[in-house]
Each structure stands twice: as structure tokens, then as C-alpha cells.
Amino acid sequence: MVRFKSRYLLCEVCVPDRSSLQLLEDRTIYNTLRAAVNRAHGDYGSALFNIGVIVKYLNAHTGVVLIRSRKKHYRLIWSALSFITCLENRGQKVQCFLNCLHVGGTIRTCQKFLVKYNRQQLHRMLPDCKTDAEKQEVRRAILSCSLSNVREEEADEDGSDDDDDGDEET
Amino acid sequence: MEEPSKFERYVYKNASVYHYMKISLVLENGNKYITDAQFKQLIICGLKDLYGEVGASFPFDLLKFDQNELTGILRVYNSGLVKLWSALTLLGSYQNEACAFRVTQVSPFLLALSGNSRELRFGDQLIW
Numbered sequence: 001m002v003r004f005k006s007r008y009l010l011c012e013v014c015v016p017d018r019s020s021l022q023l024l025e026d027r028t029i030y031n032t033l034r035a036a037v038n039r040a041h042g043d044y045g046s047a048l049f050n051i052g053v054i055v056k057y058l059n060a061h062t063g064v065v066l067i068r069s070r071k072k073h074y075r076l077i078w079s080a081l082s083f084i085t086c087l088e089n090r091g092q093k094v095q096c097f098l099n100c101l102h103v104g105g106t107i108r109t110c111q112k113f114l115v116k117y118n119r120q121q122l123h124r125m126l127p128d129c130k131t132d133a134e135k136q137e138v139r140r141a142i143l144s145c146s147l148s149n150v151r152e153e154e155a156d157e158d159g160s161d162d163d164d165d166g167d168e169e170t
Numbered sequence: 171m172e173e174p175s176k177f178e179r180y181v182y183k184n185a186s187v188y189h190y191m192k193i194s195l196v197l198e199n200g201n202k203y204i205t206d207a208q209f210k211q212l213i214i215c216g217l218k219d220l221y222g223e224v225g226a227s228f229p230f231d232l233l234k235f236d237q238n239e240l241t242g243i244l245r246v247y248n249s250g251l252v253k254l255w256s257a258l259t260l261l262g263s264y265q266n267e268a269c270a271f272r273v274t275q276v277s278p279f280l281l282a283l284s285g286n287s288r289e290l291r292f293g294d295q296l297i298w
Contacts, residue, residue: 037222038222039222039223040222040223040224041221041222041223041224041225042218042219042220042221042222042223042225043219043220043221043222044220044221044222044225045221045222079224
């Protein structure tokens with residue numbers, strides 16, 4: 001069948017202090033990314049950005065961004081991510097870099113990866129915990145994050161969504 | 171009896187790593203004094219406008235440059251031919267003056283650029 005296939009880039013915004021993350025908006029990321037693609041890839045890159053790219057999801061607390069682009073040009077957008085050094089948000093410049101965690105063919109695969117990734121991060125946080133109460137918190141968080149929510153969604157749908165899952169390791 | 175001479179034909183795909191382009195710069199107000207470095211810089215600016223920093227960093231060489239005629243021979247890798255050619259097509263101005271690049275010949279072999287049927291001159295008598 002003929003339809004537009006897309007690639008979802010799951011990225012993480014890494015900042016030196018987490019408080020500056022709170023005011024992040026998806027428009028900020030979009031404009032910064034557009035400027036970076038224009039600098040790195042010129043008029044050709046700007047045109048490709050205009051047709052296919054949109055910031056689908058942004059979590060200001062954890063700094064997770066989901067960027068959607070066309071399947072043919074996702075590498076171009078991905079390469080421009082490394083040129084982003086600061087995000088400008090209402091006159092404030094926040095020093096940061098965007099780290100790409102995962103490339104997926106659908107939002108669902110990115111969601112599954114994110115759950116697994118978060119669980120790994122929590123495992124890594126466990127030895128760093130100083131008090132017992134923190135350790136209990138972390139253990140409870142690890143046990144609570146599961147793929148059951150995602151599996152329920154899959155059971156509901158008829159499985160007609162068969163995007164090719166472009167699972168690539170970063 | 172002699173054997174009939176065999177005819178063999180070799181067909182190469184991607185025989186050469188490079189492509190060679192013979193180009194000439196045409197300015198609106200007649201010829202200016204342009205050095206070879208300025209010529210190459212002009213082409214790099216054109217690449218930068220269209221393809222950004224990544225495009226402008228693509229390596230190409232100016233092999234020969236004729237300052238009187240403003241013609242030159244460029245050498246570029248196969249993967250960059252389309253980008254270079256499109257950047258040359260869309261280049262419009264040099265120091266606020268209208269200009270155009272004319273691409274005379276493109277070939278994967280440098281030897282092919284030495285003979286050009288556009289500049290062919292017949293002798294006085296055509297022998298049939």
C-alpha cells in the first residue's frame with residue numbers, strides 16, 4: 001500500500017541543572033532544531049524539515065522528546081541534532097545537548113523502548129541511593145513500571161497497524 | 171584461413187571514482203579579474219547556500235583554470251556530483267552582480283574532456 005512512512009526519534013535533553021527543564025516547550029525544540037538543520041544542511045535541509053518534521057511529544061520533567069520525520073530524511077535530521085548546543089526559551093538560554101536514545105517506526109515501539117530504558121535507569125540509580133527509604137522508593141518504582149498498559153492497547157486494536165518497526169540501535 | 175577477428179566490448183559500471191566537469195562562468199557585465207581561489211570560493215559559497223555546512227565541506231578540486239576565459243575543470247567524487255551540479259545551477263550572483271555557470275561537459279574520464287564536438291573544426295575539404 002502507498003502511504004507515508006515515518007521515523008520517530010526518541011531523544012533526551014541533557015542539561016546541567018534539572019530546574020531549567022521545567023519551562024521547556026515543544027515550540028522551543030522545533031525552532032532550535034529548524035535553525036540547526038538550516039545551518040547544517042542549508043536550503044535543502046530547511047525544505048525537508050518543513051514538510052516532514054514535527055515534535056510529537058515533550059516531557060518537561062524528564063526531558064524526553066519525540067521527533068517525527070519522514071523515513072527518507074530522518075538521518076539528516078538526526079545529524080543536525082548533534083549541532084544543538086543551547087535552547088532559547090523566552091529570552092533565557094539553556095545550555096544543553098540532545099541525546100538520541102532510539103529510532104522507531106511507530107510511537108508504540110518508542111513507548112515500549114522508553115519503559116525498558118526507564119527501568120534500566122532506575123536499576124542504575126539503586127546503588128547510588130543513600131538512605132533506605134530512597135531504596136524502597138526506587139524498588140517500588142521499578143516494580144510498578146511494566147508493559148501491561150502497552151499490552152492492553154495492543155489487545156484492543158485489531159493489529160492492522162503494521163508499520164515496519166525500524167528498530168535501530170543508537 | 172584466418173579466423174574472423176573477434177569483437178569484444180567491455181562495459182564498466184562505476185568505472186571511475188571521480189566525475190570531471192568543464193564549466194565556465196558568465197558574468198553579466200563582462201569579464202572581471204577573478205583568481206582561481208576566488209573562483210573556488212564562489213562555488214563553495216553556492217554549495218553552502220543550498221546544502222549548508224555539511225554540503226560545503228564536500229571535497230572537490232579545481233584542476234585547471236583559465237583566467238581570461240573564466241573556464242575551469244572541476245573534479246568531484248561520484249556521490250557529490252548531483253549536489254555540486256545543482257549548486258552551480260542555482261548560483262546567481264557574484265559580489266552583487268548577476269552571473270551564471272555554464273556546464274559544458276561532464277564525464278567520468280578526464281580524457282573525454284579533451285575532445286569536444288562543440289568545438290570541432292572541419293578542414294577545408296570534407297573527404298567522403
